[in-house]
Amino acid sequence: xxxxxxxxxxxxxxxxxxxxxxxxxxxxxxxxxxxxxxxxxxxxxxxxxxxxxxxxxxxxxxxxxxxxxxxxxxxxxxxxxxxxxxxxxxxxxxxxxxxxxxxxxxxxxxxxxxxxxxxxxxxxxxxxxxxxxxxxxxxxxxxxxxxxxxxxxxxxxxxxxxxxxxxxxxxxxxxxxxxxxxxxxxxxxxxxxxxxxxxxxxxxxxxxxxxxxxxxxxxxxxxxxxxxxxxxxxxxxxxxxxxxxxxxxxxxxxxxxxxxxxxxxxxxxxxxxxxxxxxxxxxxxxxxxxxxxxxxxxxxxxxxxxxxxxxxxxxxxxxxxxxxxxxxxx
Amino acid sequence: xxxxxxxxxxxxxxxxxxxxxxxxxxxxxxxxxxxxxxxxxxxxxxxxxxxxxxxxxxxxxxxxxxxxxxxxxxxxxxxxxxxxxxxxxxxxxxxxxxxxxxxxxxxxxxxxxxxxxxxxxxxxxxxxxxxxxxxxxxxxxxxxxxxxxxxxxxxxxxxxxxxxxxxxxxxxxxxxxxxxxxxxxxxxxxxxxxxxxxxxxxxxxxxxxxxxxxxxxxxxxxxxxxxxxxxxxxxxxxxxxxxxxxxxxxxxxxxxxxxxxxxxxxxxxxxxxxxxxxxxxxxxxxxxxxxxxxxxxxxxxxxxxxx
Numbered sequence: 001x002x003x004x005x006x007x008x009x010x011x012x013x014x015x016x017x018x019x020x021x022x023x024x025x026x027x028x029x030x031x032x033x034x035x036x037x038x039x040x041x042x043x044x045x046x047x048x049x050x051x052x053x054x055x056x057x058x059x060x061x062x063x064x065x066x067x068x069x070x071x072x073x074x075x076x077x078x079x080x081x082x083x084x085x086x087x088x089x090x091x092x093x094x095x096x097x098x099x100x101x102x103x104x105x106x107x108x109x110x111x112x113x114x115x116x117x118x119x120x121x122x123x124x125x126x127x128x129x130x131x132x133x134x135x136x137x138x139x140x141x142x143x144x145x146x147x148x149x150x151x152x153x154x155x156x157x158x159x160x161x162x163x164x165x166x167x168x169x170x171x172x173x174x175x176x177x178x179x180x181x182x183x184x185x186x187x188x189x190x191x192x193x194x195x196x197x198x199x200x201x202x203x204x205x206x207x208x209x210x211x212x213x214x215x216x217x218x219x220x221x222x223x224x225x226x227x228x229x230x231x232x233x234x235x236x237x238x239x240x241x242x243x244x245x246x247x248x249x250x251x252x253x254x255x256x257x258x259x260x261x262x263x264x265x266x267x268x269x270x271x272x273x274x275x276x277x278x279x280x281x282x283x284x285x286x287x288x289x290x291x292x293x294x295x296x297x298x299x300x301x302x303x304x305x306x307x308x309x310x311x312x313x314x315x316x317x318x319x320x321x322x323x324x325x326x327x328x329x330x
Numbered sequence: 331x332x333x334x335x336x337x338x339x340x341x342x343x344x345x346x347x348x349x350x351x352x353x354x355x356x357x358x359x360x361x362x363x364x365x366x367x368x369x370x371x372x373x374x375x376x377x378x379x380x381x382x383x384x385x386x387x388x389x390x391x392x393x394x395x396x397x398x399x400x401x402x403x404x405x406x407x408x409x410x411x412x413x414x415x416x417x418x419x420x421x422x423x424x425x426x427x428x429x430x431x432x433x434x435x436x437x438x439x440x441x442x443x444x445x446x447x448x449x450x451x452x453x454x455x456x457x458x459x460x461x462x463x464x465x466x467x468x469x470x471x472x473x474x475x476x477x478x479x480x481x482x483x484x485x486x487x488x489x490x491x492x493x494x495x496x497x498x499x500x501x502x503x504x505x506x507x508x509x510x511x512x513x514x515x516x517x518x519x520x521x522x523x524x525x526x527x528x529x530x531x532x533x534x535x536x537x538x539x540x541x542x543x544x545x546x547x548x549x550x551x552x553x554x555x556x557x558x559x560x561x562x563x564x565x566x567x568x569x570x571x572x573x574x575x576x577x578x579x580x581x582x583x584x585x586x587x588x589x590x591x592x593x594x595x596x597x598x599x600x601x602x603x604x605x606x607x608x609x610x611x612x613x614x615x616x617x618x619x620x621x622x623x624x625x626x627x628x629x630x631x632x633x634x635x636x637x
Binding site for chain 1: 425428431432434438559606610614618620621624625628629630
């Protein structure tokens with residue numbers, strides 16, 4: 001689908017040739033770690049809620065960046081995994097099972113299983129066809145959820161209480177929940193970093209640069225892509241687990257295709273193929289939404305053109321833009 | 331499930347199909363010729379409907395509103411092409427997705443600011459307000475037949491344009507290998523602009539034609555966009571013929587699925603679960619169809635050669 005020159009240009013804007021700033025993730029995670037303390041000092045408790053929201057979406061966005069930025073697999077169905085994870089929590093809770101030791105593994109397993117089954121079909125297609133078929137499977141789960149009449153159907157279902165951890169209701173406390181989500185994000189980030197640095201990651205990046213060549217060297221390209229897809233799906237399930245617990249509510253809207261679109265926007269906005277960018281992107285997106293919606297009801301009228309400007313003038317997303325600014329000014 | 335009811339639903343399916351074709355035709359050309367993912371195509375359909383309502387408010391004549399809305403859609407499409415899209419043809423698909431997503435956000439809410447969030451209506455032209463008698467006691471609105479006829483007419487015109495004119499030849503060549511066409515001395519930028527403007531106008535036309543029978547509201551372009559993408563992917567990107575076949579297929583499958591899924595399910599399950607499961611299955615049908623088509627033919631039913 002993509003011509004050779006375009007592929008090289010895209011690669012240049014992506015990860016492989018961009019010098020990675022090792023201090024950036026440290027700064028990002030330090031800010032997240034200190035945020036509740038800052039919120040408590042300035043008595044702005046809503047910051048913890050906002051921070052939780054950012055972290056929940058950042059988990060899914062980091063996984064999506066693993067697919068998009070390193071595997072060249074543009075999935076338009078990432079929200080489906082969030083939804084599956086969330087519904088796993090909701091349905092288990094409705095059945096009286098409200099412990100994270102059960103529901104978190106189930107959320108991950110369900111998402112991974114769905115990713116495995118659909119991935120076998122998706123991976124056969126390339127480029128835009130891949131985008132569309134992942135969208136199709138996402139839509140199927142979405143409509144399936146709307147028909148789950150025993151679990152609220154269109155309206156969704158309320159969860160009685162947040163999950164306990166081995167019977168200990170620690171997550172009831174918003175700050176404790178924030179740090180739990182923070183640990184999930186940290187684990188996700190470290191896992192993805194390790195994957196990318198491993199042999200698996202190098203092969204995956206190779207398939208993005210030139211799948212034919214990787215196949216010629218002797219790698220089963222589709223197997224590597226499928227594994228990446230399943231891993232990203234499982235992490236999406238974690239994000240869904242966190243989302244369901246933080247809002248104590250599950251609805252089909254979590255997996256509407258617009259949600260998948262927003263996740264892609266977050267990844268590209270921050271800078272695709274950096275992992276850090278996915279976190280920065282979710283933070284900027286959700287903060288901009290909160291700030292602009294305070295200014296005007298139709299905040300998208302400002303945010304839409306901003307996205308266009310980012311694409312036109314800040315290649316490589318916000319991280320790429322800042323890196324170039326730094327280069328220019330020494 | 332009587333034969334007449336079935337026939338009425340087939341007509342409704344055809345009507346949805348030609349509507350999808352009008353939108354998908356521009357989308358598949360822009361996609362096929364320029365390798366450009368235009369998510370904003372759906373809001374251009376919405377804009378066509380809004381413009382028609384606005385122009386109708388000025389003069390009160392449907393034909394005039396139609397013509398003015400088409401011209402304004404064209405002008406707006408060319409403006410967008412000039413300001414944003416032409417800078418993105420060489421870019422990654424991802425950049426195109428995010429930029430056009432930004433345009434969707436902007437237009438959906440700009441429309442809300444200008445015309446308000448409440449649904450608007452566009453009256454039909456007087457000559458077509460009636461109904462025809464299909465069978466005893468079974469009336470069918472004339473306007474839906476007009477939509478079907480105009481869609482088929484556009485499809486025929488497009489077929490002639492693409493297969494029997496010089497510009498059509500260039501478009502086909504561009505869909506197969508745009509780089510080669512440019513190397514042979516064709517002004518590819520102008521070709522892109524023509525294709526883009528034309529596609530926008532077709533989407534606007536679809537919006538105007540459907541406006542009398544649905545409510546014109548912000549976000550009306552979003553769901554139809556996804557359907558149009560399903561159509562062009564099933565048909566094979568860049569293929570007008572594929573878009574036509576797939577559009578009718580999707581229109582019929584979706585409409586018939588929605589009308590008869592509950593009745594069919596009742597044959598195998600109790601009425602109450604059938605009522606809840608039926609609509610879900612009907613909504614999923616077209617995506618299942620797409621997954622099956624892509625599983626069997628990963629490049630769609632009528633893949634453009636050389637891709």
